[in-house]
Amino acid sequence: MTTERLTRxxxxxxxxxxxxxxxxxxxxxxxxxxxxxxxxFCFNILCVGETGIGKSTLINTLFNTNFEELESSxxxxxxxxxxxxxxxxxxxxxxxxxxxxxxxxxxQINKEESYxxxxxxxDDQFEAYLQEELKIKRALFNYHDSRxxxxxxxxxxxxxxxxxxDLLTMxxxxxxxxIIPLIAKADTISKSELQKFKMKLMSxxxxxxxxxxxxxxxxxxxxxxxxxxxxHLPFAVxxxxxxxxxxxxxxxxRQYPWGIVQVENENHCDFVKLRExxxxxxxxxxxxxxxxxxxxxxxxxxxxxxxxVDVGPENKPLSMLATGLQETYEAKRxxxxxxxxxxxxEMKQMFVQRVKEKEAILKEAERELQAKFEHLKRIHQxxxxxxxxxxxxxxxxxxxxxxxxxxxxxxxxxxxxxSGSSIKKDKDRKKIDAATAFCDCLTAKERMRLCxxxxxxxLD
Amino acid sequence: xxxxxxxxxxxxxxxxxxxxxCEILGSVGIEAVLDQLRIKAMKTGFExxxxxxxxxxxxxxxxxxxxxxxxxxxxxxxxxxxxxxxxLELHSVTHVIEEKGLKxxxxxxxxxxxxxQINNDKCWxxxLSYINQQYEQYLQEELLITRQRHIPDTRVHCCVYFVxxxxxxxxxxxxxxxxRLCRTVNVVPVIARADSLTIEERDAFRSRIQQNLKTxxxxxxPQKCFDEDVNDQxxxxxxxxQIPFAVxxxxxxxxxxxxxxxxxxTKWGIIEVENMAHCEFLLLRDLLIRSxxxxxKDITHNVHYENYRVLRLNESHLLPxxxxxxxxxxxxxxxxxxxxxxxxxxxxxxxxxxxxx
Numbered sequence: 001m002t003t004e005r006l007t008r009x010x011x012x013x014x015x016x017x018x019x020x021x022x023x024x025x026x027x028x029x030x031x032x033x034x035x036x037x038x039x040x041f042c043f044n045i046l047c048v049g050e051t052g053i054g055k056s057t058l059i060n061t062l063f064n065t066n067f068e069e070l071e072s073s074x075x076x077x078x079x080x081x082x083x084x085x086x087x088x089x090x091x092x093x094x095x096x097x098x099x100x101x102x103x104x105x106x107x108q109i110n111k112e113e114s115y116x117x118x119x120x121x122x123d124d125q126f127e128a129y130l131q132e133e134l135k136i137k138r139a140l141f142n143y144h145d146s147r148x149x150x151x152x153x154x155x156x157x158x159x160x161x162x163x164x165x166d167l168l169t170m171x172x173x174x175x176x177x178x179i180i181p182l183i184a185k186a187d188t189i190s191k192s193e194l195q196k197f198k199m200k201l202m203s204x205x206x207x208x209x210x211x212x213x214x215x216x217x218x219x220x221x222x223x224x225x226x227x228x229x230x231x232h233l234p235f236a237v238x239x240x241x242x243x244x245x246x247x248x249x250x251x252x253x254r255q256y257p258w259g260i261v262q263v264e265n266e267n268h269c270d271f272v273k274l275r276e277x278x279x280x281x282x283x284x285x286x287x288x289x290x291x292x293x294x295x296x297x298x299x300x301x302x303x304x305x306x307x308x309v310d311v312g313p314e315n316k317p318l319s320m321l322a323t324g325l326q327e328t329y330e331a332k333r334x335x336x337x338x339x340x341x342x343x344x345x346e347m348k349q350m351f352v353q354r355v356k357e358k359e360a361i362l363k364e365a366e367r368e369l370q371a372k373f374e375h376l377k378r379i380h381q382x383x384x385x386x387x388x389x390x391x392x393x394x395x396x397x398x399x400x401x402x403x404x405x406x407x408x409x410x411x412x413x414x415x416x417x418x419s420g421s422s423i424k425k426d427k428d429r430k431k432i433d434a435a436t437a438f439c440d441c442l443t444a445k446e447r448m449r450l451c452x453x454x455x456x457x458x459l460d
Numbered sequence: 461x462x463x464x465x466x467x468x469x470x471x472x473x474x475x476x477x478x479x480x481x482c483e484i485l486g487s488v489g490i491e492a493v494l495d496q497l498r499i500k501a502m503k504t505g506f507e508x509x510x511x512x513x514x515x516x517x518x519x520x521x522x523x524x525x526x527x528x529x530x531x532x533x534x535x536x537x538x539x540x541x542x543x544x545x546x547x548l549e550l551h552s553v554t555h556v557i558e559e560k561g562l563k564x565x566x567x568x569x570x571x572x573x574x575x576x577q578i579n580n581d582k583c584w585x586x587x588l589s590y591i592n593q594q595y596e597q598y599l600q601e602e603l604l605i606t607r608q609r610h611i612p613d614t615r616v617h618c619c620v621y622f623v624x625x626x627x628x629x630x631x632x633x634x635x636x637x638x639x640r641l642c643r644t645v646n647v648v649p650v651i652a653r654a655d656s657l658t659i660e661e662r663d664a665f666r667s668r669i670q671q672n673l674k675t676x677x678x679x680x681x682p683q684k685c686f687d688e689d690v691n692d693q694x695x696x697x698x699x700x701x702q703i704p705f706a707v708x709x710x711x712x713x714x715x716x717x718x719x720x721x722x723x724x725x726t727k728w729g730i731i732e733v734e735n736m737a738h739c740e741f742l743l744l745r746d747l748l749i750r751s752x753x754x755x756x757k758d759i760t761h762n763v764h765y766e767n768y769r770v771l772r773l774n775e776s777h778l779l780p781x782x783x784x785x786x787x788x789x790x791x792x793x794x795x796x797x798x799x800x801x802x803x804x805x806x807x808x809x810x811x812x813x814x815x816x817x
Contacts, residue, residue: 017532017557031754296607
């Protein structure tokens with residue numbers, strides 16, 4: 001029997017019954033309320049806005065308490081989220097309030113990734129709740145719900161329009177959390193400018209498809225007031241914890257030389273409206289929307305991503321139980337993790353491979369170069385040897401020539417001594433002629449090479 | 461909770477161990493959230509599922525009619541033309557009743573044929589399987605990817621067990637049944653047809669029953685281990701002294717001393733149902749409807765349902781997984797009647813209680 005058939009059958013069976021007496025179950029809501037009082041309430045607010053725009057002051061003013069908050073610095077390298085939990089008690093209602101502040105939002109020079117830590121934080125809270133819900137042994141009634149119920153977005157009071165950073169951040173947050181836009185430090189804008197500014201902001205939001213939180217108008221008791229408030233969005237707020245005496249009362253206000261801005265005066269700012277809407281009228285609705293809309297959306301996306309489906313093959317309903325709930329969720333997570341590791345390993349291997357290849361190529365080139373160098377060296381060596389050879393030959397020749405010259409000289413001097421002077425003269429002359437003739441025989445080149453001394457003239 | 465992925469550079473868990481209590485310097489309006497809750501409750505309405513178990517002729521149908529002051533069952537007299545049911549059948553009927561703008565969707569499940577056979581062995585099986593079937597349905601709905609906004613709650617919140625007025629002590633059938641059922645559902649035993657016992661006999665019977673329950677470690681509603689604080693303890697111990705209530709049911713009105721009251725007319729007098737001197741019907745009604753209805757639902761949801769879920773999820777790991785695996789192994793009552801892993805703790809600051817014997 002499928003679920004649909006069962007519910008249909010049940011619907012057919014349901015009929016109204018008239019009672020003929022007083023049973024007494026109108027105390028049921030009181031029983032519910034008593035139980036809630038026992039358990040206590042939980043409310044989480046996320047404040048997004050630039051440093052110094054007045055987030056902490058507004059929260060202090062809203063809850064009429066001085067939460068310990070130090071001034072944040074403007075020099076954070078990235079956006080961080082800081083969450084603090086407080087326990088408030090008013091008569092018999094205990095409220096566990098968590099305020100999450102964005103530290104360093106809008107302070108960086110490059111603001112591209114500013115919205116990312118915020119989105120990650122919200123997703124982390126949903127993830128924690130989902131994991132708790134999927135556990136086998138779970139304790140949901142005891143669970144400290146840390147999911148963000150409302151996001152107060154502080155818009156700077158420029159008077160012109162939304163800034164790109166604001167638009168980008170709100171667009172990325174609108175499907176994850178209830179956004180209530182506020183105009184911060186509203187005492188810097190005059191009334192007429194404020195009206196124009198509000199209209200401009202709302203039209204820009206609508207134009208860009210940003211879904212801000214609409215106060216619910218389906219219940220008769222709150223429909224009228226909620227509907228009216230919807231028209232006053234974004235609320236222009238002023239926060240202050242200082243008390244100034246006006247008349248005979250002490251009121252929270254900001255004192256300027258030109259006047260006093262009263263926080264709780266409806267003519268001065270929309271603070272009272274914000275408090276009314278946020279706390280007195282719609283706190284429960286905000287929590288419900290977070291749980292039934294935003295959380296369910298996150299859960300659906302996450303589970304579909306993990307591969308769970310409601311309708312398996314052959315169109316039969318497939319239950320998560322059949323695939324072993326929590327274990328499969330964890331197993332799939334492990335799988336993805338393992339897959340990532342594997343891919344990393346693969347890439348590492350590829351890298352190592354490439355490096356090896358490149359090395360081989362380079363080594364090859366080196367070897368080639370070396371071979372060339374050797375070859376050249378050899379050639380040079382050969383040439384030098386040849387040259388050496390030639391020199392030696394030349395040296396030998398010169399030696400031979402100088403020997404011949406020596407014998408020639410000897411021969412000349414001998415003939416001079418034997419024949420006397422005339423004969424000597426003739427013989428000398430003959431010798432000299434022979435020597436000169438011999439010298440003439442030598443080519444000019446050889447003469448130069450051997451550095452022959454000119455023939456002796458003094459022999460005449 | 462041990463495996464968290466590496467988180468972005470922000471503290472993503474709020475600093476809960478140190479939650480300083482802060483003083484509010486004036487009125488903020490947090491109280492208004494109670495009104496918001498009330499409005500929401502009025503809008504969504506309430507659901508209540510009750511099951512009556514007992515042998516035929518003990519006045520179950522009449523009792524239901526008296527409790528809700530209306531004809532829940534078309535006729536409380538059995539249809540004598542039809543043969544007595546040979547096996548135990550469960551018979552469920554749903555109504556919407558409204559009082560002072562508050563809507564209550566009431567489902568009453570009757571069990572004709574319980575304990576009527578010669579051999580009543582395992583007559584509690586169909587009942588247990590019905591209860592588990594409701595849990596199963598809720599679990600399936602909860603595990604869907606695309607869930608409904610409000611999951612229809614058909615789980616049995618309370619089981620009223622009618623003990624026949626023998627005057628002696630609990631019979632073996634009663635003991636077996638109570639023992640098995642009080643682990644799965646909130647059980648409220650009542651002494652049926654209490655007009656056949658005198659006041660002294662009633663008291664003696666009651667104390668013997670209480671002793672029997674203690675001997676066999678049967679924990680009936682309101683369970684001692686779920687008392688949250690001192691007020692609860694006081695209130696519940698008073699109730700525990702009176703369990704089981706001696707009740708009489710009637711849906712006819714008679715004239716007594718000029719007033720029109722519900723009662724049974726006999727030759728020797730009129731037994732007024734709503735008279736505390738005559739019977740303890742008012743106590744039962746107050747317990748079930750006026751003071752502990754929400755508590756019954758809470759315990760069903762937080763304890764019994766969670767126990768079932770743990771069992772079921774542990775079990776499903778033993779199922780083979782494969783492509784296209786569709787159907788769950790049918791949850792047979794035999795598997796699930798093994799003693800549970802112990803009641804889930806309701807509050808973290810309470811010491812864990814031992815599992816019952």
